[in-house]
Amino acid sequence: MTRELPHDSYIEAVTEALDKAGLEVKDGRTDDCETRGTYCYLNAVIELDMLTVGLQEDWPHGLLLIWEWHTGREAELGEPDRGPQWLFAGLKADGSNEYPTTLPVYGYASPAAVVEATRKVIAYEIQPGSYFNFGQWLGWEGGIIGDSWEQADQLEAACVAWDAKE
Template identity: 60%
Template sequence: MTTRTLPQDPYIEAIGDALTAAGLEPTDHSWTDDGETRGTYCYLNAVITLDPSGTLASDDEDAIDGAAWPHGLLLLWEWHTGVEADQGEPERGSFWQFAELKADGSNEYPSSLPVEGYASPAAVVEAARKVISREIGAGHFFNGGVPSWDGGTIGETWERHAELDAACEAWGNDEASE
């Protein structure tokens, strides 16, 4: 996690605690941040790295044969200001994605995780388990990262979603005023 406090920190911490309680402890390669692209498009994000196979390998030579997730799984959360939505960037608000890590540290094209943008920790755990078991398959770049899943949205929103949304909105408004 970052050393400065960001609006999403308590939420991502709650997600991490739920994953840990479910036996899916995030690795040390998990963090929250704020960022920008092209100097104008600001957003909040979080990356949670999981090692569901217990076989995290730094490269293909170290990978254990047959490991389902030899390099790990990323759970990605983002909140966007919507500033450049008219240019193909995401609309204002939050969403979850997942991606499989590759040996070189890059990842497959992220796919939508079928949960609410402010999903409850239990919903993220359930969705992560379905990704790990391959019930939810990765989407393809050419179909917009839509996962192979027809089970609808998983779970409920976080009980503190209004507080989180207000904090993200305040951050977005502050960014827009600078």
């Protein structure tokens, strides 16, 4: 039996938008993850099919889009603050992934905003990691991309209700 999670319909809307935009989703899943045996957080992982979109040379092992909603219970210990965030990471040959980089969208970004930001990642306008190299800042300075999902308030309420039960 599969347990329904608060963010299932949101991630489904994002994966549908990616597919419609020609950025075919190879795999997409949602979960509630336990970390350090202390608290749970909600997450989703979307793997894009880079072969289908003709970008296997640029992203030979794949590209992940990651959505997380954290409880904030351990923020003082270095864990994320309460709320959602989008991240991306390139896959490695061994199946692991690079350290995730924040995607410059709202935590409850509209599916169209996630598509737009993903296109910028694929084109290397937004690069994995941000760092200062040879006197030049490498990263994204274009601000937040797009807007929030029209059902963001309902999703936030569902995530908070989930947290109250955990």
